Amino acid sequence: MGIDFQPDKPIYQQLIDRLAGEIIRGLRKPGDKLPSVREYAVETGVNANTIQRVYRKMEQMNIAESRRGQGTFVTEDTGKLHELREKMKETYIHSFVQDMSDLGFTLEEMSEGLAHYQEGEQDD
Amino acid sequence: MIEARQLTKRFWKKKAVDGIDLHLEPGRIYGIIGENGSGKSTIMKLLAGLLHPSNGSISLNGEPVTRKSASQIAFMTDSTRFFPYFKIKELVDFYDSQFEDFNREKAWDILAFLSLDGDQKLSHLSKGNLGRAKLAVTVAREAPYLLLDEPLSGLDPMVRESIVKGIIQFVDFEHQSLLITTHEIRDVEPLLDEVIIIHQGKKYAQQSVDNIRTNHHLDVESWLKQNMQ
Numbered sequence: 001m002g003i004d005f006q007p008d009k010p011i012y013q014q015l016i017d018r019l020a021g022e023i024i025r026g027l028r029k030p031g032d033k034l035p036s037v038r039e040y041a042v043e044t045g046v047n048a049n050t051i052q053r054v055y056r057k058m059e060q061m062n063i064a065e066s067r068r069g070q071g072t073f074v075t076e077d078t079g080k081l082h083e084l085r086e087k088m089k090e091t092y093i094h095s096f097v098q099d100m101s102d103l104g105f106t107l108e109e110m111s112e113g114l115a116h117y118q119e120g121e122q123d124d
Numbered sequence: 125m126i127e128a129r130q131l132t133k134r135f136w137k138k139k140a141v142d143g144i145d146l147h148l149e150p151g152r153i154y155g156i157i158g159e160n161g162s163g164k165s166t167i168m169k170l171l172a173g174l175l176h177p178s179n180g181s182i183s184l185n186g187e188p189v190t191r192k193s194a195s196q197i198a199f200m201t202d203s204t205r206f207f208p209y210f211k212i213k214e215l216v217d218f219y220d221s222q223f224e225d226f227n228r229e230k231a232w233d234i235l236a237f238l239s240l241d242g243d244q245k246l247s248h249l250s251k252g253n254l255g256r257a258k259l260a261v262t263v264a265r266e267a268p269y270l271l272l273d274e275p276l277s278g279l280d281p282m283v284r285e286s287i288v289k290g291i292i293q294f295v296d297f298e299h300q301s302l303l304i305t306t307h308e309i310r311d312v313e314p315l316l317d318e319v320i321i322i323h324q325g326k327k328y329a330q331q332s333v334d335n336i337r338t339n340h341h342l343d344v345e346s347w348l349k350q351n352m353q
Contacts, residue, residue, distance in 0.1 A: 005314060
C-alpha cells in the first residue's frame with residue numbers, strides 16, 4: 001500500500017510525524033499548501049476521515065492553518081516551526097536516552113559516546 | 125443509520141448469524157473481519173435486504189430493511205459469476221437503467237482510473253479485472269450506504285492496492301458510509317475507522333482502529349491474534 005505503518009501507534013499520529021518531519025527538513029516550506037484531503041488520502045492509502053483528523057490536529061498544534069475554500073497550509077509563523085523542531089529533538093533524545101538507560105548506560109557514557117561518534121563522523 | 129438487533133439467520137438447523145447487534149453510523153468506514161465461514165457474507169446479505177432474518181430486526185433510518193432498501197444500499201457481491209454475458213459498457217447501461225442514484229460519468233471515471241475498457245466482456249476478464257469492474261459500478265452509485273463483500277479476496281497485491289485506492293478516490297466519505305468484509309485485515313486497516321470482529325456467527329468485538337493502536341500498541345491483526353487464542 002501507500003505507506004508501511006508501524007503497528008504500535010495510531011495511523012493519524014504517524015502521518016502527523018511524517019508531515020512534521022517533512023516540514024522540519026524543509027521539504028515543505030512555511031506557507032506551502034498541503035495536498036487536499038482526498039489527494040493525501042489516495043497518496044497514503046488512508047481514509048479521508050483520518051486525513052481530516054491529521055490536518056485538524058496540525059492546526060491545533062499551530063503548525064498548519066486552514067484557509068476557507070483554499071485548503072490547508074504550512075504555517076508562516078517560523079517561531080512555531082522552530083518550536084516544532086525543538087520538540088522533535090527532545091522527543092528523539094528522550095527515546096534514545098530511554099533505550100540506552102534500559103541497556104544500563106549512564107548519561108555520562110552516552111555523551112562520551114556521542115562526542116566519540118562525532119569525531120568518527122568528522123574523520124570520514 | 126443502520127441498526128440491527130439480535131440479528132439471527134438459520135440455514136436449516138445451523139445458525140450462520142447468531143444474535144448480532146450492530147449500530148452503523150453515517151460517514152464511517154467499517155470493516156467486518158472474520159474467517160471464511162464466520163458469517164460475514166450472510167450479515168452483508170441481511171443488511172442489504174437480500175436475505176430475511178430468522179430472528180431479530182434490521183432498520184435503516186428507522187424503517188425496516190426489505191428488498192426495497194436497495195435504493196439506499198449499494199451492495200457488491202463476492203460472487204465471481206457476475207453478468208458474464210455483458211460487456212463492461214453494457215453493465216454500465218444496465219446499472220444506469222436499474223438505479224436512480226447511478227452516476228454514469230462517475231462510473232466511466234472509475235473504470236478509467238482502474239484501466240478498464242468498455243468493450244471487454246465480463247466473462248473474459250481476469251479475476252482482478254472482474255473485481256475492478258464490480259467495484260466501479262457499485263461505487264458509481266450515490267447511495268448513502270455501500271456494502272462491499274470481500275472486495276480483495278483472492279486478488280494479487282497490485283490489484284488489491286488499486287482497489288483500495290479506487291475506494292479512497294471515489295467514495296464520497298461526507299455522504300456515504302462504507303462497510304467492507306474481509307479476512308485480509310492488513311490491506312484495509314488504514315482504510316477503516318472501525319472493525320467489527322465476527323467469530324462463529326457472533327459479534328466478538330467492535331472497536332475503533334485508533335483505539336486499538338492507542339490502547340494496546342498493536343495493529344488490528346496482532347491484537348486479534350493476541351485475543352482470539
